[in-house]
Amino acid sequence: MAPLAEPSLRESSWYVWHAPYDALDSVETDRLSAVQDVLGEALDGSPAGPLRVVSACAGQARDLLPVLIHHPRGRDVTARLIELDPLNAAFLDGALGSTRLTGVEVVRADAGETSAYAGAVPADLVLLCGVFANVDPGDAARTAQILPCLCRPGGLVVWSTYGAAGTGPVRVNAVLGENGFVPVAVREPADRGWTVGAHRFTGRSRPLPDSTRFFRFVS
Numbered sequence: 001m002a003p004l005a006e007p008s009l010r011e012s013s014w015y016v017w018h019a020p021y022d023a024l025d026s027v028e029t030d031r032l033s034a035v036q037d038v039l040g041e042a043l044d045g046s047p048a049g050p051l052r053v054v055s056a057c058a059g060q061a062r063d064l065l066p067v068l069i070h071h072p073r074g075r076d077v078t079a080r081l082i083e084l085d086p087l088n089a090a091f092l093d094g095a096l097g098s099t100r101l102t103g104v105e106v107v108r109a110d111a112g113e114t115s116a117y118a119g120a121v122p123a124d125l126v127l128l129c130g131v132f133a134n135v136d137p138g139d140a141a142r143t144a145q146i147l148p149c150l151c152r153p154g155g156l157v158v159w160s161t162y163g164a165a166g167t168g169p170v171r172v173n174a175v176l177g178e179n180g181f182v183p184v185a186v187r188e189p190a191d192r193g194w195t196v197g198a199h200r201f202t203g204r205s206r207p208l209p210d211s212t213r214f215f216r217f218v219s
């Protein structure tokens with residue numbers, strides 16, 4: 001893996017990308033609420049006992065962290081947040097410092113490589129929020145093919161996609177279905193341009209392969 005660069009203003013764009021989440025009412029806040037709702041439902045329906053969560057391309061984890069803080073099952077969760085951008089990773093460290101979520105770790109790494117997940121999978125809940133929106137259909141298929149290595153049998157993958165740059169919801173549903181995932185929730189309000197989904201894994205988990213790349217963001 002290439003050495004990770006130090007934070008710089010040039011790298012601030014994925015940090016600034018999160019700013020619309022602070023608006024009172026925006027397409028992005030609607031999508032964020034939908035993801036939080038689906039995550040809350042996922043925790044509501046999770047079996048008793050410890051839960052493992054992994055979030056690929058976690059960004060500032062505006063989706064997962066508030067749910068873990070407020071949901072009664074949050075204290076049962078051990079989570080790995082995988083984020084490449086140094087400013088977002090620093091944001092996550094700071095945000096976590098003011099919570100009691102001692103089981104949540106931030107790993108600054110490339111989530112498109114299997115090595116970033118070593119020791120954290122198979123998980124009960126895998127977040128791929130904003131990933132399919134930024135990868136082409138070939139990488140979306142490769143991501144779905146690796147998911148049986150990331151997700152435990154009966155576990156959930158929660159995902160979102162939007163925009164024209166990456167892979168749309170029809171293709172995402174298709175590649176997840178081809179790899180043993182069945183839809184349990186889909187949020188796709190008219191005229192908002194985003195889809196949030198949750199799919200349950202009905203297959204058998206596979207061992208995580210070493211150093212295997214399955215996606216790269218398109219830009």
Ligand SMILES: C[S@@+](CC[C@H](N)C(=O)[O-])C[C@H]1O[C@@H](n2cnc3c(N)ncnc32)[C@H](O)[C@@H]1O
Pocket residue numbers: 014015017056057058059060061062063082083084085088109110111112128129130131134216217
């Ligand atoms: C579209 S944002 C999504 C953030 C968050 N999951 C959400 O939905 O609010 C994508 C995030 O992925 C990060 N990212 C891009 N490529 C990555 C990679 N290969 N590995 C890990 N993180 C990556 C960016 O820095 C950014 O924070």
